[in-house]
Structures are given as C-alpha cells and as structure tokens.
Amino acid sequence: MEKKTNVLLYGLGAIGSFYAFIMARAKPVRLSVVARSNYDAVKKNGVKITSMNHGTHHFAPFQVLKTPAEAGEKFDFVVLANKAIDVTSVPERIAPVVEEGKTTIVLIQNGVGNEDPFRKAYPNNVILSCVTWVGAVQHSPGVVEHKASEHTHIGIFPGPQVDAALEKAKLKEFTDIWQEGGTPFTIQDNIQIQRWEKVVWNVAWNALTTLTMLDTHSWLSSSDRSTPMTKTLMQEVISVGRAAGVPLEDSLTDSLIERILAMPTIGSSMQVDCKRGRVMEVDIILGTPVRKGKELGIPTPTLDVLYTLLLAVNSRMQ
Amino acid sequence: MEKKTNVLLYGLGAIGSFYAFIMARAKPVRLSVVARSNYDAVKKNGVKITSMNHGTHHFAPFQVLKTPAEAGEKFDFVVLANKAIDVTSVPERIAPVVEEGKTTIVLIQNGVGNEDPFRKAYPNNVILSCVTWVGAVQHSPGVVEHKASEHTHIGIFPGPQVDAALEKAKLKEFTDIWQEGGTPFTIQDNIQIQRWEKVVWNVAWNALTTLTMLDTHSWLSSSDRSTPMTKTLMQEVISVGRAAGVPLEDSLTDSLIERILAMPTIGSSMQVDCKRGRVMEVDIILGTPVRKGKELGIPTPTLDVLYTLLLAVNSRMQ
Numbered sequence: 001m002e003k004k005t006n007v008l009l010y011g012l013g014a015i016g017s018f019y020a021f022i023m024a025r026a027k028p029v030r031l032s033v034v035a036r037s038n039y040d041a042v043k044k045n046g047v048k049i050t051s052m053n054h055g056t057h058h059f060a061p062f063q064v065l066k067t068p069a070e071a072g073e074k075f076d077f078v079v080l081a082n083k084a085i086d087v088t089s090v091p092e093r094i095a096p097v098v099e100e101g102k103t104t105i106v107l108i109q110n111g112v113g114n115e116d117p118f119r120k121a122y123p124n125n126v127i128l129s130c131v132t133w134v135g136a137v138q139h140s141p142g143v144v145e146h147k148a149s150e151h152t153h154i155g156i157f158p159g160p161q162v163d164a165a166l167e168k169a170k171l172k173e174f175t176d177i178w179q180e181g182g183t184p185f186t187i188q189d190n191i192q193i194q195r196w197e198k199v200v201w202n203v204a205w206n207a208l209t210t211l212t213m214l215d216t217h218s219w220l221s222s223s224d225r226s227t228p229m230t231k232t233l234m235q236e237v238i239s240v241g242r243a244a245g246v247p248l249e250d251s252l253t254d255s256l257i258e259r260i261l262a263m264p265t266i267g268s269s270m271q272v273d274c275k276r277g278r279v280m281e282v283d284i285i286l287g288t289p290v291r292k293g294k295e296l297g298i299p300t301p302t303l304d305v306l307y308t309l310l311l312a313v314n315s316r317m318q
Numbered sequence: 319m320e321k322k323t324n325v326l327l328y329g330l331g332a333i334g335s336f337y338a339f340i341m342a343r344a345k346p347v348r349l350s351v352v353a354r355s356n357y358d359a360v361k362k363n364g365v366k367i368t369s370m371n372h373g374t375h376h377f378a379p380f381q382v383l384k385t386p387a388e389a390g391e392k393f394d395f396v397v398l399a400n401k402a403i404d405v406t407s408v409p410e411r412i413a414p415v416v417e418e419g420k421t422t423i424v425l426i427q428n429g430v431g432n433e434d435p436f437r438k439a440y441p442n443n444v445i446l447s448c449v450t451w452v453g454a455v456q457h458s459p460g461v462v463e464h465k466a467s468e469h470t471h472i473g474i475f476p477g478p479q480v481d482a483a484l485e486k487a488k489l490k491e492f493t494d495i496w497q498e499g500g501t502p503f504t505i506q507d508n509i510q511i512q513r514w515e516k517v518v519w520n521v522a523w524n525a526l527t528t529l530t531m532l533d534t535h536s537w538l539s540s541s542d543r544s545t546p547m548t549k550t551l552m553q554e555v556i557s558v559g560r561a562a563g564v565p566l567e568d569s570l571t572d573s574l575i576e577r578i579l580a581m582p583t584i585g586s587s588m589q590v591d592c593k594r595g596r597v598m599e600v601d602i603i604l605g606t607p608v609r610k611g612k613e614l615g616i617p618t619p620t621l622d623v624l625y626t627l628l629l630a631v632n633s634r635m636q
Contacts, residue, residue: 211627212627212630212631213631213634214633218630218633222629222630223629223633225622225625225629226626226629226630229622229623229626301620302619302623305623305624307543308541309526309529309530311543312532312536312541312544313530313532315532315536315540315541316530316532316536
C-alpha cells in the first residue's frame with residue numbers, strides 16, 4: 001500500500017477551506033487541518049463547499065485540530081493559509097509539526113516578505129511560496145462558497161542552506177497533489193514577481209474599498225480623481241518592489257485597472273473584515289511596502305496616508 | 319417707537335439655531351428664518367435650545383419661511399448659516415431679499431473663499447464674514463443642544479466698490495445685536511486668518527474622524543503615525559493659505575493639536591453627516607484648499623488623498 005503524504009493545513013478560512021478541499025480529494029494525501037473559529041462546526045460536520053467550477057462537495061479532513069502541537073507528529077507538508085495578521089508568531093506555533101530539513105513549508109497568504117520569519121526559523125527546510133487568485137467566502141462556519149476565480153502561482157523561496165534539487169523535488173511533489181486535486185496552477189521561476197503584483201492589487205483594492213465602503217467600480221467612478229489616485233498608489237508600490245529587486249513593469253498599473261474593470265465589481269476581504277469588525281491584514285498588505293519603501297528611500301506618500309488611516313480603523317477592532 | 323432691525327437667517331441647522339436664539343433675544347431685532355428639513359417643526363413649535371452657557375430657552379422667530387422669496391421684502395441683514403454644500407446657488411436664491419447697496423450679507427460657514435460668489439453677485443453690498451467656534455447639535459427638528467464652546471470671530475470682507483465707512487458702520491450695527499444677544503465675539507482686522515485657521519482645523523478633524531470613524535483623541539493615539547500625519551496635513555493647508563496671501567504661522571499645527579487635546583474628545587460634523595448618510599461639506603472644506611494649492615503650485619499630497627477618498631464617500635450620499 002502506498003504511503004500517503006502527510007499534510008497539515010493551518011488556517012481554515014474561506015481560502016484555506018478551498019485548498020483543503022483540493023488536497024482532501026487528492027488520493028495520496030492524508031489531510032489534517034488546524035481550525036480556530038470554525039473548529040466545532042468542522043469537527044462535527046466537516047466542510048461543505050459549493051464551487052462554480054467543481055460543484056458541491058462535502059468532505060471531512062482526516063483530523064481537525066485546534067493547534068499544531070495537538071497533532072503529536074511531524075508532517076511532510078505544512079501549508080499556511082491563515083490570515084496574515086500575527087505573522088511573526090506562526091513559525092514558532094508550527095514548530096511541533098516541523099521536522100528540520102524534512103518538512104516542506106508552503107505559504108498561501110497575501111503580502112510580501114511573509115517567507116522571512118519562516119526562513120529564519122527553518123533555515124534548512126524547503127519553503128514554497130504561493131499567490132492565490134482564488135475567490136471564496138465562508139458564509140457560516142464550515143460552509144464555503146468558491147467563486148469562479150481559480151488560479152494559483154507557486155514557486156520556490158530559495159534557501160541558501162537548502163539543496164536546490166530537494167527544493168525542486170518538493171515543488172514537484174506538492175504540485176502533483178494539486179494536479180490530482182484538480183486546481184489550475186502555474187509554476188513560477190521568480191514567485192516574488194507575482195507576490196508583488198498581488199500586493200499592488202491588494203494594496204489598492206483593499207485599502208480603497210475599505211476606507212470608502214464602495215465596491216471597486218463605484219470607487220473608480222466616484223470622481224475624476226479616483227482612477228489617477230489608484231494609479232499613483234499602485235505606482236508607488238511598484239517602485240518599492242522594483243527597488244527591492246523584483247522586476248515589475250510600470251504598465252502593471254494599467255493592466256490591473258483593466259483587469260478589475262473586466263471583472264464583476266467586488267469589495268475586498270479587508271472590506272468584509274472591516275464590516276464584520278474583525279482585525280484586518282493592514283500590516284502585511286500595506287505596512288510591508290511602507291517599511292520597505294522607507295528602507296530603500298522610495299517615497300510612498302499616497303500609500304503612507306492609506307496605511308495610517310487603516311491602522312486607525314484597525315485600532316477599532318482590537 | 320424704535321424701528322427694529324430686520325434680519326433674515328438662512329439655514330436653521332444646529333449652528334443657525336444657536337445664532338437665531340442669540341439674535342431673537344436681542345430686543346431691537348425682528349428675526350425671520352428660512353428653514354428646510356425642520357420647517358414644519360419650527361413653524362409649529364419654534365426652537366427649543368438647551369445651552370450650558372445660557373440655560374434652556376424656547377423661542378419663536380417672527381416668521382418661519384421655506385424660501386427667501388416667500389418673505390416678499392428686503393432685509394437689513396441676511397445671515398447665512400446654511401451648510402456649505404451648494405455654495406454657488408445661494409447668492410441667487412437670496413436675491414429677492416437683498417437690496418442693492420443696502421442689505422448687509424453675513425456669512426457664518428465653514429470654508430474659505432465662501433465670500434467670492436456673494437461679492438460677485440453683490441458688488442455694492444457690505445459683506446461680513448464670521449468664523450464660529452460654537453459647538454451645537456440638533457437632536458430632533460427644532461431641538462438644539464448648545465455645548466459649552468462659544469466664540470465667534472467677525473470681520474469685514476472688503477469690497478472694492480463699497481464705502482469703507484459703511485462697512486465699519488454695518489459691522490458695528492451687527493455686532494451690537496450679538497452684544498445685546500449675549501454671545502462673545504472678537505472683531506478681526508483680517509478675518510481671513512481665522513477662516514484659514516478654522517479650515518486647517520476642519521480639514522484635519524473632519525477628514526480624519528470621518529474616514530476612520532474614530533473620535534479625535536482615539537485617532538491621535540491610534541498609531542505612532544497618526545499625529546505626524548495630522549501635522550503634515552495641517553502644514554499643507556497652512557502652506558496653501560500662506561501662498562494665498564494669508565499670514566499663517568507654522569506653529570499653528572502644534573497649537574491646534576494642543577487645543578484639541580485640551581478639549582474633551584470629539585467627532586466632527588462631517589462624521590455625524592457621514593453616519594447619518596447625509597451629504598458632507600467635502601468640497602468647501604477640502605476641495606477649496608486643494609484647488610487653491612494646485613493654482614498656486616503648492617503640493618498637497620496628503621490633503622489630495624483625503625479629498626479623493628471623501629469625494630468617494632460622499633458619492634454614496636447622493
């Protein structure tokens with residue numbers, strides 16, 4: 001009998017649930033999940049997912065845990081799909097399930113620089129980094145709706161102390177799971193380009209829809225200043241990314257605006273968090289490029305204002 | 319029998335009601351008011367005002383009107399305490415009650431540049447310009463609470479075609495009414511200094527409390543970025559005002575922060591409007607310094623962002 005790949009998914013929100021669904025139906029996987037707010041519901045009833053692409057499914061992970069430590073074992077893959085709020089404490093929290101040099105850590109989160117605390121804590125482990133364009137929402141604990149949007153970029157976060165051949169092998173092993181699970185993905189040589197592109201996207205739509213409580217299209221047509229301001233904001237983030245060594249094109253501002261206008265109008269995950277009074281991913285999405293810009297001497301006046309306002313809005317949630 | 323001074327007050331919101339109260343109890347005044355949303359209530363029951371400084375009073379104006387035209391007569395003073403939303407149409411709307419060269423127009427509104435459309439429409443009339451530090455709120459139609467804050471700056475908006483002696487005489491005649499009504503005021507040689515100072519104040523507290531839905535003190539302590547950002551914003555407005563020829567001190571940023579911290583924490587009129595889904599004074603408060611800055615070549619990056627966001631929030635109200 002084939003030994004199953006032992007996977008732990010940490011963070012069972014809407015996006016985490018989507019990837020849990022994909023991995024749970026890949027036959028060579030034994031999937032455990034760490035859930036927080038929806039622990040009771042998922043433990044009892046599993047996850048129900050309705051997807052425009054995949055139909056309606058119900059699945060129960062092999063085990064549902066409250067903490068990684070509870071698992072009492074090491075895993076082949078630890079996949080992090082948690083909200084990027086308290087990014088520095090997670091490497092420590094997953095320590096009980098990470099075997100040095102063996103366990104592969106996979107990040108599926110918004111933001112840039114998310115890999116750094118994991119690299120620091122696990123210098124000898126393979127780290128894979130993903131950018132998700134999956135749209136999903138959790139309507140009630142364990143009940144998730146996946147919208148049509150579905151694509152993932154994945155690549156290696158190279159470790160100076162890690163064998164490059166091992167990194168490649170782990171990337172293949174992991175993407176084989178997604179292949180089996182049936183979700184489209186693209187392997188990227190430099191995943192940081194996609195991470196930064198997603199940050200440019202996230203900075204703009206999250207910040208602007210949250211501070212105005214408008215959806216994307218209404219924001220863009222709210223005055224003749226809104227589109228130019230959106231481009232200025234995106235350009236600031238692009239300039240920071242480029243100064244940080246990531247080759248980003250200036251034309252990205254136009255293509256991201258075209259892209260949003262070609263989609264049905266949307267709010268954003270930050271807007272949803274704000275409406276529900278939940279802590280928002282302000283620091284990872286806006287704070288990182290602000291700090292990086294300051295470090296590299298790139299002025300970010302528009303981003304700075306939005307970041308400061310959102311820190312203040314976030315202070316209402318704490 | 320002494321002939322009474324014939325005064326029309328246009329705009330019977332919280333601030334308008336306060337000044338109506340002051341003028342209604344000045345014995346030599348016959349006060350008419352133009353009311354809109356609270357017309358029925360005030361017509362029937364008059365205005366009830368509760369004031370920490372003046373006690374509780376009830377008064378009925380000589381007449382309550384829906385429009386200036388309805389008065390069918392000219393006035394000695396037309397006092398504008400309306401919300402500065404549709405500033406360009408008001409000069410025309412008061413035309414039926416303004417006698418050329420005779421009627422004095424008194425502006426009690428937020429913003430800078432408010433006098434210009436009136437000067438253009440009435441080149442031969444005296445214009446007085448006021449800056450109010452009165453705090454008041456209308457709890458229900460015709461029911462107003464005046465907080466302890468009470469002071470008004472008043473000065474002449476000099477007209478090139480108007481006799482300076484007449485301007486002085488009208489200023490005296492009008493402030494005699496306030497004297498009689500019992501509210502403190504200061505006559506200013508250059509009222510534009512106070513108007514700009516109030517705009518610096520209003521830009522900051524209105525914009526920041528509205529976009530964050532925090533009160534002033536919570537905003538200032540929300541992160542270590544909020545106070546510096548507030549000062550940057552204030553400094554931008556100060557620079558524009560100074561370029562426009564109004565002698566403003568840089569130290570104003572510090573004194574306005576000290577002033578707000580010495581007060582009980584407050585929201586702002588714009589925040590109240592936003593919560594109630596009402597159109598906000600975005601254009602007069604933020605738009606004027608933005609346009610003036612652009613015209614004079616003074617960069618206002620922080621103000622620009624807040625203005626654009628608030629235009630978007632305002633678009634929800636229309």
